[in-house]
Amino acid sequence: MRRQGRTVVMLKKLYFVFGMAVLAFYASAAWFGWELANSGSRSRLGVPFIYTGFRGGK
Amino acid sequence: MIPISGLTSTVLNQEVVLPPMANATAGQAVFSQPFDIKANRNVRITAGANVDNSWADLDVDLVNDQSQEIESVNVPVEYYSGSDSDGAWTEGGKTSDATLSSLPAGKYTLRVEGTWQNWQVQMPVTVKVEQNVNRGVNFCCALLVLAIVPILGLFRKIAFESSRWKDSMFSTSSSDSSDDSDE
Numbered sequence: 115m116r117r118q119g120r121t122v123v124m125l126k127k128l129y130f131v132f133g134m135a136v137l138a139f140y141a142s143a144a145w146f147g148w149e150l151a152n153s154g155s156r157s158r159l160g161v162p163f164i165y166t167g168f169r170g171g172k
Numbered sequence: 173m174i175p176i177s178g179l180t181s182t183v184l185n186q187e188v189v190l191p192p193m194a195n196a197t198a199g200q201a202v203f204s205q206p207f208d209i210k211a212n213r214n215v216r217i218t219a220g221a222n223v224d225n226s227w228a229d230l231d232v233d234l235v236n237d238q239s240q241e242i243e244s245v246n247v248p249v250e251y252y253s254g255s256d257s258d259g260a261w262t263e264g265g266k267t268s269d270a271t272l273s274s275l276p277a278g279k280y281t282l283r284v285e286g287t288w289q290n291w292q293v294q295m296p297v298t299v300k301v302e303q304n305v306n307r308g309v310n311f312c313c314a315l316l317v318l319a320i321v322p323i324l325g326l327f328r329k330i331a332f333e334s335s336r337w338k339d340s341m342f343s344t345s346s347s348d349s350s351d352d353s354d355e
Contacts, residue, residue, distance in 0.1 A: 129321050140314040147214040147274030151309045 183207045184301040188284055193291035199231075204282035204299060206237060211277035213303040219247040220267040220298040221288070226250070228288035228295055232270070237279040245270040267298075271305060 143150065184207040190200045209215065221228040227250035234243040250264040288295045 132321075133318055136314050136317050140310060143310050145212065147212045147304075149214050149271055149273045149307065149309065150313050152214075152271050152273050 180302050180304050180306065182300060182302050183209065184282065184299065187296055187298045190284070190286050190288075190295040190297060192294050193287065196291050197287065199285050199287040200295075201283055201285035204284065206279050206281045207301065209234075209275055209277060209280050209301075210303060212274050214274055214305055214307070215272045216269055216302045216305040217245060217247065217272070217282075218267055218269040218300040218302070219249060219284070220300075221249045221295060223249055223251045223266060223288070225252050225254075226289035227264075228286055228297070230284055230286040230297065232299070233283040233285070234272070234275065235281045235283055236276065237281055239276075239278070241276075242283075243272060243275060245272065271307060 142148070184204060186204050188202045188204055190202055193200055215234070217232050217234070219230050219232065221230070227248065230247045230249065232245050232247055234245075236242070247268050247270050249266065249268045251262070251266050252264055253260070253262040255261065282299055282301065284297055284299060286295060286297065
């Protein structure tokens with residue numbers, strides 16, 4: 115029981131660290147103008163299968 | 173999402189005219205006037221064409237005048253409208269945009285190459301380049317990543333509670349309620 119409680123506390127700490135890392139990455143992206151999902155062909159953080167805007171194509 | 177480095181600024185807003193095409197597949201290209209791009213700011217390119225029940229497929233290249241490096245995006249514009257038994261309908265729009273991550277600072281020129289449905293006539297295209305555009309994509313991605321652990325915890329808690337109350341006479345599971353309804 116005591117061991118389980120320790121595990122929960124450790125998981126909470128890990129999640130806190132993970133959350134802070136995500137927030138730091140988000141702040142960096144906002145500061146440096148990175149876009150996770152963008153339309154660029156050679157973007158540093160580009161996700162090529164996520165586009166913006168209307169994509170119809172004829 | 174958060175405008176840390178300032179508000180949205182328009183660095184180019186110009187109308188370029190693509191001359192008529194020689195045939196339906198040979199695209200035409202024109203260059204915009206040069207403009208300055210600042211570093212560490214995302215870039216949104218918006219193209220507008222006067223399409224009406226037709227389409228224009230535009231390939232826009234951001235050319236760095238110093239290094240000649242090119243960043244290309246495809247901006248298709250199509251707009252259709254009509255009416256049927258359900259009433260009037262529209263599809264698409266006369267403007268379309270594409271967003272890029274930040275580029276190195278410097279002087280840039282837009283090269284707009286396009287093909288369009290009515291290729292025998294010229295195609296005026298309005299191009300707008302903006303920086304520091306506020307988008308929610310990064311925010312949604314961060315929120316999604318942060319929500320994974322609480323959602324998994326919630327599912328785990330629901331599974332634990334349902335298994336804990338499984339054999340209880342006070343259980344609220346569907347099997348008990350069906351027994352009640354039979355009485």
